Amino acid sequence: MDDGLNNNEKKNKLVRASKMHTVHWLIVLLSVILTFSAWYYSQSQQSQKLEIQFEREAEKVVHLVKERMTLYENVLWGGVAYIDAVETDITYKQWSTYSNSLQIDINYPGINGFGVIHNIQPENVDSYLQKQHQQRPNYQMHPSHSHHEFWPITFVEPLDSNQQAIGLDIAFENNRYSSIKKARDSGDALLTAPIILVQDDKQSPGFLFYTPFYKEGAKPKTLEQRRELIEGVTYAPFIMEKLMKGILEKSNKYVSFQIWDGTDLLFDDHLNDDAIKIDKSPLFNQKIETDLYGRTWTFLIQSNISFRQNTTLNQSSVILIGGLIIDGFLLILFLFLTKANRQALKYAEKMTAELKEKTKHLEKSNIDLEKSNNDLEQFSYVASHDLKSPLNAIEQLASWIEEDCEEVLPEESKEHLALLRQRSKRMLKLLDDLLDYSRLNLTTASNDKVNLAEKAQDILSLLESNDNFSCLVPDIEINIPQLPFEIVLRNLISNSIKHHDKPTGQITIHYAKKDNFHEISLEDDGPGIPKAFHDKAMEMFQTLQSRDKVEGSGMGLAMIKRIVVHYNGSVNIISDGKRGTKINILWPMNSQPD
Template identity: 50%
Template structure:
C-alpha cells in the first residue's frame, strides 16, 4: 500500500510541529546571547563607573596638592613683603618689627603660619656690636646655643612673641637642616624651605620647617653666589608646624582623601596622628604617591581615599542594569515557552483531524479560531506590557530627567526606541501572518490616482517627487495598496539625499502585469538583494532607519500568494529598481 503525497506531506509537517513544540538549540542560543549581552552591559557599566570614580579621586588628589601650593605661594609673597620693609628701613628695632607684625593680623590673614621673624647674618668680628645694639631695648637678649664660629644667624625678631619666645636669639646655624636651607636661600636669592625640623617653639612631636626669603645690601640685584654671600644682610623667615599648616589649608574643604607627607622619607604630616583619623579607610579604594617640588624641597604626598569618598562612590546603577537585563532575558524565555506551548497546542488540534471530511472541517475551523486567538494574544497580551513599559519610561523622564546622569538618559532613550521597535515588529508579524487567510476580489484599478493617494498619506518632505504612468490593471485593491505603500515607504526611508525622485510604471506583458518602482537612493549591492527579501533584515543600522525589517518579506509573501514574482535590480551604488510580475486573470472585470 502506497502512501499518497498529501499524506506524506502531512506526516512531514506533523514532525515539524512536534519539533517546534520544544525549545530548540536556536532558542537557547538566542537566550544565551541575551544573557551574555546583559553581563557585558553590566560589566561595561561597572567599569565605566569605576573609571569615573578613579578620575574623581585623581582630581581630589591633585586639588589637595594645588591647595598647598597656593597657600605656600601666599606665604612667599608675605615673606617678600617683610624683605621690602627691611629694604626701606635698613635697620629695624624690636618695636618697629612688632608694629609691622601686628598690622599683618597673622592668625586671620595667614592661617597656618606660626610666626614671622627676621634673622640677621652676623660675622664673628661684628658679634659684640650686634649684641650691644640688641641689648639696648632687650637687656636679656643672647644668642643660643652659643659656639665659637666665623658667622652666626640669630633669630633677632619674631612675632607673635608669646608663642615663639623660645626662638628669640636662636642661632639657626647650629643645626644642619636650618643652616643648609638658609645658605640655599642666600646663595640663590630665592625663597627656600628647610628640611624637616623639630621647632623649639613646640614639643618634639611638632614636626615642621622654616621658610626663608633673603635680603641684601642695595636690594636683590646680584648675579653671582660670591656677590650674594658678600652682601647678604639676613633673611625674613616664617616657622611652620606642619599639622597646623595642613589643617589650615584643608579646613574649608570637605576632604574625601587621607594624607601623608614626607620629605626624603622623613614624615612631615600624617592624618592618622590628627583630627582626620576617624575618616581613614583601612582598605582604601584608591591610593597614589605624588612628588611635588616646594622651594628647593621635594615633598612626597601619599594620598588615599577615605571613608567619605567610599560612601560617595557607592551606587547601584550597574546592578539596576543587570536587573533590567535579567528581566528582559526572562521575558524572552517566557515568549519562547509561550510560542512552544502554542505550537504544541496546534499539534494537539491537528492530531484531532480524522479521515472524515466533516471532522476535518470542524478541526480546521477550530484551528482557525485558535490562530485568531493567537493573533489576539500577540497583539494584546504582548503589546500591552510593551505599552506599559513605554509609559513607565515617560513617567521616569517626567519625574527624574533633571537628576539622572547623562548615561542613564541615554539608556532610557535606547530602551524607549527598542520597545517601540518591538511593537512595530509585532504589528508587522501580524500583517505577515494574515496574508492568504482572507481572499479579496479583483477589481479594475487606475494605478496613477491610487498610487498618488498612497504617496500623499506617507511621511515625506517637499523635495520628494513621484511620477506614475497612466495605466490600469485587474488586481485586488487591498493587497495592491499594501505592496505599493511598503515599496514607496522603503524608498523614502532609506534615501540618503534631501531631494528624492521616485517613478512607478506599469505595462502589460504576455500573461503578466509588470510593475516597476524606481528610486535614485543608495543602491543595494547585488550580493545582498536576496538577504533584503528575508524577514527581519535591514541593510542599515536599526537605530539609523526605523523599521522591522519585514516590509519586503511581506510584499514577497503577498505576491507569491497571488502567484507572482519579485526581483531587484541595482548596481549597488546609486538607484534601485523593484520589478513585480503579477498574473493577468483570465476573466475580465467591467
C-alpha cells in the same frame, strides 16, 4: 500516497518546531554573555572615572600645599623689600608696625610667625646687643655654641606666641644652621629639614622658611660676594599641624595623607584629624614626590571612607540587572513560543479530527463546517494576539534600557539593543499581516463604480514616503468589487514604494479591457525581480531583500494573489530582473468568485 507523506513530513517539522533546540539555548547564552560583557565594560569605565577623581583629589592636596607655600614666600620677600627700603638699620618698632599691618593671623592662616634673623660676626656682637638693648633691655642671645658666627632671631611677630624664640641663635642646631647657610649662598628661599620649634609645647614637627637679604639691596652675583654681604634673612616658623589646618578644609575631604621629608614624618592626618574615617582597605593609593624650596616632600595619599561612600558603581549594576531581566524574558519568549506551537499543533490535530468527522456528514451539516472555519479564524486571532503581548514587553524593556544606560553602554551594545527592538517590531508587523491574511473576507462582493485615479491617489496619500513618489493613473471608472480591489491596489502601490532602492520614484498604472477581463498593470522604476524568483515572490513570507533592509512581512503579493484568484482572475510578474517591475492583473468583469 504522496500527499500523505508530505503531510506527515510537515507534521514532523511542526513537532520539531514545538521544542527548544540548540539554537535557542545558544541565543540565550550569547545574550547572557553580552549582558555580562556590557556590565564588565561599564564597571571598568566607572572604575577609571573613580581613579581619575581620586587622582584629581590627590593632586589638589599637593597643589594647595605648594600654592600656600608660594603665598608665604611672597610675604617673606615682601619683608626683604621692606628692609631694603628702610635707609637705616630696621628697628623693633618699625618691624612690629609692618608685621601688624599684614594681619598675619587673618590673612595668612597656618603661619606661626614672621620675623628677622641677622647675621652677626664675632666682632660685631657687642654693638648688635647694645642696639637691641636700647628698645629691649632684656634682649639676650642664646644658647651658646662653638661656631664662628651668630644668627640670632632679632624680631618675630606676634610676640606673645613666639616669646621663647626672641634672641634664639639658630646656629646652635644643625638643621637650622645648614639651611640658613644654603639660603645665604644661593640667594633663594629655602626650607629647613624637620625641627621642633622652641615655642611649640606639643613638640610636634615643624620647619623654618628663610629668604636672605644683603647689604646694598640686590642679590650679589657671586658666591663670595653673597657670603661677604649677607645681612640676614626674613623667616617664618611653621608647626606642621597648624599649617595643614590652615591649608586644607575638613569639608568635602575624600582623601587622607601623610607628608614625609626623607625619613621624617611631617604630618599624618590620621593622627591630627578625628573627622577623617580611615579606610583600612582603600580603593586607591598614590605616592607623589615634590621639590619644595630645597627639600623633597613625599605625599602618601589614599582614599578614605568618605570617598568610598560617595562613589558607587550603581550604573553598572543597573546594566547587569536590566540585561539579566531581558535575558529572562527572552528565555520566557522561547518557552512560550514552543508551548504555543505545541498547543497550536494539538489544537490543529483536534480540529482536523473534528473536520474529518464533520466531512462525513457535510451534506447534513454545512452550518457546522462554517462554525469550524470561524473557530479556526478565532484561533488565528487569539494566537496572534497572545504572541504580541510578550513582544511588546520586550520592545519596551529594550527601549527603557537604551534610555537609562545611554551614557555608559558601548556602541556595539547600543546597536544590539536597536537590533532587538527592530526585530521585535518586525515580528509584530508579521503577526498583524498574518492576522489580516487569516481574516481576509473572501465572500461574494458585488461590483461597484470605482474611479481608478481617485482610488490610487487616496491610497498613496496614506502611505509613508508618498511625497517622494509620483503615480500616473488613467482617470476612468470601472465596475469592480470595491473593498477587495482596494486591498489589491494598496498592496501593489505599497510594495513599489517599500522595495524601491531610491528615495524617489515613478509609479504608472495602466488599464485596458481584454476580452471579459479588466487588465490592470502597475509598473515602477525600482529594482527588477529575476525571472527565477517570479513564482517565489508571490508565496507567503517571501522577501527578495534582507529583512534588515526592508520592513515587510512578505505577504503583500500572496494576499493579492489570493484575492484575485478567488475572483477567477490571474496575477503575473513581468521583469527582466535589472530595472523596473510590472505586476499584471486580469480581473473578470463579472467578478463572480468560486
